[in-house]
Amino acid sequence: MSGPRRLYIKSFGCQMNVYDSRRMADTLAPEGFAETARPEDADLLILNTCHIREKAAEKIFSELGRVRALKEAAARDGRQMLVAVAGCVAQAEGAEIARRANIVDLIVGPQSIHRLPALVKQVGRGRAIVDTEFPVEDKFDHLAAPSRAAIRARGATAFVTVQEGCDKFCTFCVVPYTRGSEVSRPVAKIVAEVARLTDAGVVEVTLIGQNVNAYHGAGPDGRDWPLARLIERVAVVPGITRIRYTTSHPRDMSADLIAAHRDLPALMPYLHLPVQSGADPVLAAMNRRHRADEYLKIVEAVRAARVDIALSSDFIVGFPGEREEDFAATLDLVRTVGFAQAYSFKYSPRPGTPATTADEQVPGPVKAERLARLQALLDEQQRAFNQRCLGRTLDVLFEKPGRLPGQLVGRSPYLQPVNVMAAATLIGTIAPVRVVEAGPNSLFGELPGPAYSSSSVDRPIERAAAGGLETFA
């Protein structure tokens, strides 16, 4: 072998997949695989797939059509390109992929990615290898840790999976079937991973899980720790400045987690809390296990704990049985809460989920019309939230170069992208930025001039305590 083998991973969907893709790269690195940004150069090409969006499997099959052309071009150059499909589509539809796409050499489910090095060695001629079991061993114990160089190359922010799987069984969702039941990683292993990241320059971690606030990992005292306690522990890892967590379920928004937003300055004032619908009959049909008024009470409590918190959510419109008055209840809930950001989708059936066979499917044009109305309202709220940041000075963590020469892009505490003309040496650091322009999806700011002093930074909690900050309720 003359040089490293080249690895290209394309990640679809959520942060869990981004994290898994990085861990796959880390695990394949000791086997001589180095990442390339050019899919045509790959010796191993992995599609890490997501099953959440509409027609997920069909999208992967058309992606595989493009990959076929690359694989054939490599073969003409005398190179073998191995093709793997990983992630939730692999888990849910592995047999179908093996049957329909003969260019695929390897199909690996999310719980088997630690086996990649062994599986790659087994690839030969003929049928694809399919590994979509839920193995008994803990995959995290078998995934290689990233090298310092790999961490540095990925920047100052990192995802850390703390929990996987879900026991909620919302009737529209495939996660309990593709990722299995809830498993939480032990506190000590998460803390060790965060320490390794900060040691290489990471300052912000996002603790991720399909149902992250159901976290109940073994603590060093032998008891199960809730997410709030884990966050408290992560906050004292040297080098950690910012902590986020996602995705949360309203049922698991416990009092101690809400209090953590008040007590831990490192916990960023941003909460993604999916509600899906504002109508109780729809929430019941979705098996969400909470009512709209319970969601509003949580929002109230979170805002009482951290007055400037930015709220984000997920919505599904046109769920089977959703009547016009149910949809109106969703709009009412949105107006009551005032979201800084949100994701909204038309309901689309996922094979194998109970809602797929429900009566009263809502006609497509009705779903489209409702979605347009909801998105108009959510967009208006997002613009209003961004506008309210005008003139404020926010701490921005600079992540990468912007689109214009000399420009950097960073993130505000509220997760808004902020564009600033600034020296590249600021990448990986946090600096105060005065917001001078607010677009629909991002902010534009300036570094304060020499007159700036650290006491001029807009510290939301201090302003809130002084009674000077607006909320969005």
Ligand code: SF4
């Ligand atoms: S709580 Fe979230 S991950 Fe779990 S079943 Fe419901 S939508 Fe899916």
